Structure formats: C-alpha cells, structure tokens
Amino acid sequence: MTGQRHDLGASFARLTRMMIDAETPILRAHEIEMWDYTVLSALESAAAPTQAELAAAVHRDKTRLIPILDRLESRRLLSRTPDPTDRRNRVVALTDEGRAVLASCRVDIRAMEAEFLASVPPAKRRTFIEVLNQLADLTAPGRSQSDDRE
Template sequence: MSAPLPAIRALPSWLLGRAAARGRTLVAEALAAEGVKMWHHVVLSAVGDLGPVAQAELGRSIQLDPKDLVGILNDLQSARLVVREPDPKDRRKNAVSLTEEGARLLERCETAARDANDTLLAPLSAAERELFMGLLTRISGTEPPAG
C-alpha cells in the first residue's frame, strides 16, 4: 500500500515544510540540551549581533510582538544573560546587551544549532549542500549571510 496523499506529498511546499519541521525539531532539541528555547536563542543572537540595541528596534529586527519580547527579555534578564539599561542614545528607552554569561551561552547555542543543521543536511554532499542553500536562498527571497 502506498502512502496517502501522493499529490500533496509531491508538492515542493509540502516537502519544504516537512524539511523545515525536521530542522526546527533538531535545533530545538539541541538548544534544549543547553537549557534554551528557540525564541530565546533568536533574541540572544539578535542582541549579540545588534547590541546594545533599543528594545523596540530589537523587536522589529526579529519581527516579534513587543509583549512576547518583554516576556523573553524578562526570562533572559532573570537568568543574567542580558541586561536592560537606559539607551545612551535616548535615555527614555531601554537598550539590551548581552552579559558575559549570555555571550558564552550564545556561543554554545550557535555551535549546537550548526551541529543540528549539519545533521539535517547529512544526506547531502558538500556540493549538494552548497547548491541546496543557494536554491533555498533564491526561492525564499532572502540574501545569504555575509562572510
């Protein structure tokens, strides 16, 4: 007996969704081993890239609702991974920065996420990975990371 929904399963959107779900699961599991949730990692990474960064700018940069961002920042600040201090450019706003502990955790999370993605792409050769990433970049309408 064949798998149900053969027409649906042959759609690129279905296959991309299944691959994305597998990738999210692998990354989420790797981050959980570090005691971090996916959105917490996203916020840590953005603060690492942009910090010190105004809280509102941080939310816009990762397209996260301000209420959700506040909750995540509260968690990260309670864990001493980020600090919120008056923004030197505008003292009416908060600027978010990584603590040394936050920077160390971010480094471990980045390694864990890269390893999880390596697991996801393990069936592909190096040349296939490069081609696949180029194709994904083209169809997603995003620019590749610099470097």
Template sequence: MDPTACDAAPTRLRNTPSWLLSQLTAHAHRLVWDAFSATDDRRYHYALLAAVEEYGPASQAALGRRCGIDRSDVVAALNELADRGLVTRSPDPADRRRNIVSVTPGGRRHLERLDEVLGRAQDELLAGLSADERGQLVRLLQRALEHHAPSRREE
C-alpha cells in the first residue's frame, strides 16, 4: 500500500471506518492474490476446500451458498480442483441430478499448505498490530459483520 496515497487523502476520509476498511481490503486482496497465485490457487479454491473439509461432503449448490460464490464460479473452481485431484464429485444417491463434492487426502494436505500461505499473508497484512490487537480486530469485524448478516436484517 502506498503510504503517500493514504497520507494524501483528506482527513475526513482518513477518519472514516468505511474508507479505512476499503483501503485495507484492497491491500488484503493483493496480498492474498499474490500468495495464492504462487501456489497456482485462488481464493475460491481455498474457500471450497475449507468448506468441504470442515462440513463434509456437500452439493455444489450448497458449497456455493456456504462460501458466497456464484454457481458458475463454483463449477469452474471445482473443475480446477478435480483436475488436480484435490476433490472428487459423485452423483448424489438421493438426487442423481446433483453432484456431491468430497475432499481427497491430497486435497486435505493441499489445504494445510494453503493455510500456511494464507497465514503468512495475514501476518504481512497485520504486521503493525500485536497478537492481542489482531484478535481484537477480528472479534470487532466479526461483530460488525454479524450485525449486518441477512438473517438479522429479516428480523
């Protein structure tokens, strides 16, 4: 992130959480993109592998909803992961029109490597904060995000 660009912004902007978050988000996207590109991966690969590993086999549609990824992007990303032997797809016995995605042992090992890659990107992103401050930032961001979650808006 170019510090002069941040310093050059009007004070009103520099003291606005939405502006600060957008600037940090742009920097975070670049860091994560570069980190995953080095392993020939993308954010969608990580999200899908993490979801299947954590929640177990699932349909492509369920994975898309869980990860917030458009259906066509889910299919493309799963094709890439399947081509690399990281996931398998098989027909759902309850509905043969639907595929169930499972992570392979190689996919689990690859996810562990991606955890390390992402961890290094997070460390670089938050290098100016102590471990306690990082934890506090994550908790505050989670609370703010939970407040705006679709289920809360429907109440």
C-alpha cells in the first residue's frame, strides 16, 4: 500500500511499550508512578469538575482512581475540594507543588523524547508529531486546537 510493513496497532503498541520503559525510571527519580503522572497531566490544562470525569479522562475505573487521588492529595500535589454549587462533586485541581513536580518531570521526559527522535530529520519529525497529535485527537474530547502553543 504505502510501504507499510506492520499493522498500525502493532507499531503503536511497540512504541507505547518503549515509552513506558523510558519514562518509568524518569518518574521513579521524581518519586511518582506512571498513574500519578497520568493524573497530574490530565489536570494540567484545567481542573477536573468531578472525579468521575477525571477517571474517564485517564481511562481508569473511578473506584481504582481513589487511592491514587488519596496519595497525591496527601503529598499536596493536588486538591479535592467540594464544588460549592453541588457539594456531591469534588473538584480535583493541581496545587502549585503538583504543577512544579509535573513541570520537572516534563523537562526530563521531553529530553528523553528528543533523544528518541534524534535519528529523524527535523522536517519529517515535525510532520510526524503533527499527524500523531491529529490522529490522537480524532476522538479525544481533550484539548482543542486553541492550545497548540507551548
């Protein structure tokens, strides 16, 4: 077809495993786990209005999310505050400290990614990243085009 050798799914799965292997030691150096990082990242652009929405955003069962939130809250990396307009809801938001931890992890991960992509010529790399983000956002209700910056 287009010189395509493997299934897309196989390639994505292999790359996912590579990135997990590369990120795990980085996160451990910052004393957080993969799920912690996923949750903190999900809160970066905006606080989650409910825990159920946060659970859906990170594709995790809401009951399994609770111990993670407990741990992150006890470490003051995020806050759970009752929504004043509906006190059943807990608004989950990053604290300044949580934002700082996320940022420092992000620096190391960006460096790892840059090294990982080093063998790809810059023009192709830009196209690759662009298409990657476009495809990943196909059904993702997350960030819109408006926060393309950074």
